[in-house]
Amino acid sequence: MSPKALLFDVFGTCVDWRTSIARAAAALGLPGEPVADAWRARYQPQLDTVRRGEREWVVLDVLHREALDDVLDTLGLELGEAERDELTRAWHRLDPWPDTVAGLTRLKRRYAIAPCSNGHIAQSVNLARYAGLPWDAILGAEIARAYKPQPEVYLASVAALGIEPAEAMMVAAHNGDLVAAAACGLRTAFVARPREYGPGQQSDLRADGDVDVEAADFLALADALGA
């Protein structure tokens, strides 16, 4: 049986955050890749404080701004307040991978498509408008007020579409995301993004475990799903 909807991880799976953030940082006179890598390295530990209930759910802009202050402090870099705000908003303007828009456009003809991202609605809308991601709806962390891989994020996204978990397929370049989605009953598709973390990437080069589909990019995913 075919799924009715496809849910997508966004950072890394749909868009190349590292190149985009490095470019935005460099445009402000900062060392691009070191800032991008150090910024992203603070991401999961920050989300963990929310997942463990140590702080209330807040939108990613707040976490990104806090982490940027820490990155600049740690790397000994100077940047004014207005530029820090501007650079934080760079997470709303990330380039899609070359196959992303064409693949989503094909997939949308047959399936409802939506992000199931840890990004909030405003960030997701701005990113979709910047990158041309043709979503049918914006689902994910904000409607659940939780962060993946907490099960409520997947389950709230599926419930919002009025379907059962088995009628949805989670698409991600990260094995951990797919393991969590599968535990909630969703089907899973792994799409490799082997340069997400740069040329030396060691993890998530292929699906670790059982997935329903493994595809080289979104066009291959559309082929595999008959779209």
Place this chain on the structure above:
Amino acid sequence: MSPKALLFDVFGTCVDWRTSIARAAAALGLPGEPVADAWRARYQPQLDTVRRGEREWVVLDVLHREALDDVLDTLGLELGEAERDELTRAWHRLDPWPDTVAGLTRLKRRYAIAPCSNGHIAQSVNLARYAGLPWDAILGAEIARAYKPQPEVYLASVAALGIEPAEAMMVAAHNGDLVAAAACGLRTAFVARPREYGPGQQSDLRADGDVDVEAADFLALADALGA
């Protein structure tokens, strides 16, 4: 100053529910327009029970199904359970007005666009896919778990976009919707849909009060908003 986002009423403003529901009812052997009108007449009284806190917020499918049972009973019409479920889903397949898709497509180039409807997310996604409504996000009743004109529906929709109320414009064919939106600080645009309720429509033929824009259709709205 230009708004950043446009929020749209959907039933009546974007889509012609009466013609579409009458056709779906007639396809099941029922008298089309009497069923459509009787069904819609139960809508606001039903929403009132949620607005007054007499019942928990539920998705519109539940209310539509309850009202359909009452309509058929009142009109003395027979219909099986499966056909009642099918007819309830007709609210997910409503035809757009002739200018709707072309107008939204133009408006989307300049503004973020989203429904701020009493429809739930699943209904809004299915309707958008059926009618070709190119929304950037699905906002409205479900993210607020309230029903317009309760202020939290407008305010939650604006907050989800990360903007201030004055940066959003509510677009509707219903004066009451615009009065409520304006009370929340949103700008307002009235677009007349003089046949929404059929040839004898007496109300909402024009804007009653102060609105920021009054337009004959969505193409005229795009003209007025420079899109």
